[in-house]
Amino acid sequence: MARRHQLREAVVGLDIGSTKVAVVVAEIAGGQEPSIIGLGVAPNSGLRKGVVVDIEGTSRAILQAVEQAQRMSGVEITSAVVSVSGSHISSLNNRGVVAVSRPDHEITGEDVHRVLDAARVINLTPDREVLHIIPREFEVDGYDGVKDPVGMVGGRLEVEAHIVTAASASLQNLMRAVARAGIVVEGLWLSSLAAGEAVLTPAEKELGVVLVDIGGGTMDISIYDRGTPWYSVVIPIGGEHITSDIAVGLRVPLPLAEEIKVTRGVAATSMAGDGSFELPNPSGRGSRQVPDKVLAGIIEPRVQEMVSLLAREIKRSAYPGILPGGVVFCGGTANLPGLTDLTADLLDLPVRVGQPGGLAGLNDIVAGPAFATAVGLVQLAGRSAAAAVAATGERSQPAGLWSRLRNWLEELF
Ligand SMILES: Nc1ncnc2c1ncn2[C@@H]1O[C@H](COP(=O)(O)OP(=O)(O)OP(=O)(O)O)[C@@H](O)[C@H]1O
Ligand SMILES: [Mg+2]
Known part of the structure; x- marks a missing residue:
């Protein structure tokens, strides 16, 4: 500190x-x-x-x-x-189980440490380590849904934990x-x-929600349920990919492509207006008018790719619920106008910017x-x-x- x-x-x-x-x-x-x-x-x-x-x-x-x-x-x-x-980040949910150590079977903080250590036993290659082990739920003598078992009485303590590993x-x-x-x-x-x-609100985390942080270089995803993380993954695609698509598509340098994206970009062609903007010709001589729809047409496929990668991860997570909390976007790319509407249409989920x-x-x-x-x-x-x-x-x-x-x-x- x-x-x-x-x-x-x-x-x-x-x-x-x-x-x-x-x-x-x-x-x-x-x-x-x-x-x-x-x-x-x-x-x-x-x-x-x-x-x-x-x-x-x-x-x-x-x-x-x-x-x-x-x-x-x-x-x-x-x-x-x-x-x-x-x-390099990856995640899994694992279970651990221990016998409660005190003769009177009162569960202590020490038992919680031991059961989390038991859940931590996963196959890891020597170049990886555990970054987080987050208890999702405890079970005492087979009764599930226990958030804090310390002070309870029981013989057998189990935990389901969300484990995040890293290189x-x-x-x-x-x-x-x-x-x-x-x-x-x-x-x-x-x-x-x-x-x-x-x-995220506590209610969203409790019901089931997907947090998606789209920054410049990555899309960081965590699915929450019953108040705690269930699945975490990082996809190496972000706003910089949109920028470089614009640079290639309109033949402009990256800083100008970035400026165009932030000032005029929208997520889909159908959301672009009928306006246009002026750009210097690649030759440096003279200028040209570029319709906003052309710009949106460059951005849309990349945004669709991002959303389909998101859909793939939701599927991969094997999350069994229906995610009433929907998708909450953050990160700079969440500022892209139309991103939430396009995502809501493609995934058929409620979407908001956090x-x-x-x-x-x-x-x-x-x-x-x-x-x-x-x-x-x-x-x-x-x-x-x-x-x-x-x-x-x-x-x-x-x-x-x-x-x-x-x-x-x-x-x-
Ligand atoms: N209005 C906007 N429309 C589209 N993209 C935007 C807008 N404002 C910012 N961005 C993009 O957001 C990105 C930066 O977001 P952020 O600051 O969250 O990234 P970061 O944390 O540095 O990167 P990462 O989390 O990926 O490592 C840039 O690619 C930028 O172009
Ligand atoms: Mg970031």
Whole structure:
């Protein structure tokens, strides 16, 4: 966590994305929701498909964003909770079972640790590791639907857990980039799970909902049900693909293609108006008029591809329910006009854009779906800090990263 800010505590979310690094600083006081006091944003080109490929470049972007956030908040940032993405991410649900250890059969926190350790036993190649193990539901002597078994009496404790795994090398390169910027990694969170914290309602998570964060380089998907994650996956396609399609289709350089997309783009030809815009000819001599429908015609196939990849993942997840919460989009590409309507038509589900909102303080500076992950990170960090205060009366001293992460997850879900 960041250094003490007067008598209060600050928490910092560091979202390392394919197009930008975002740092959100929030203040927490007395177990309350975090209150936003600062933001820093810097362009980043050190990632490919959500994974750090340029440590030096990424750490420069982190430094720039951190310095901006420090100036705005007045907090010296020394550590942060960091987002993880990339197509190396995979997930599964697994079960674990243990015998309750106390002679009087009262279930303790220790039994919960042991049963989660039992669920953690999965086949992993040596180059991969467990990023999250999130209890979805406990079962005590065959009675399911138990959210918190501590204090209950029973002989046999079972858990169903959502397990997210990641390539160790990708995690290490991410942590190196953060370390090189002089920041201690306080915790790692899968990007879509952080975004889900910021934009989903408890009812959506309970009923069944698909969170889809479409940024520049990746589409991060998490399906929630009964309040917890059920399926998580990252697809290496994002808004940058739309931009490069426009660059190729209209024969313009990438920065101009990006500008055209953001100012005039819509998701489907049927949604484009009859207007047009002027572009220089590729030869550099003279100009041409490009109808908005032509631009939309370039964007539409890529958006359709994204939606069909989403449909494929929903199918692959083998989710048995009907997803009454539908699809909630976030990430910068959620700003594309018509994306929600097109997706609703193609998937026959309710679709909305999730705005990270509802926090106290300077909430308006993090408005917009592109800040969902960064805001979710400070919400998760804030809750973890509050839980630590409640448990010990003071902030716990840093233990090993992984054991702290484990404690967090047990506190949060
Ligand atoms: N109005 C808009 N219409 C279409 N696309 C937009 C719009 N506004 C922003 N975008 C796109 O959003 C993308 C950036 O989103 P975001 O900031 O969520 O990405 P990121 O977090 O850096 O990347 P990732 O999460 O994929 O690693 C860019 O491709 C940008 O072009
Ligand atoms: Mg992102």
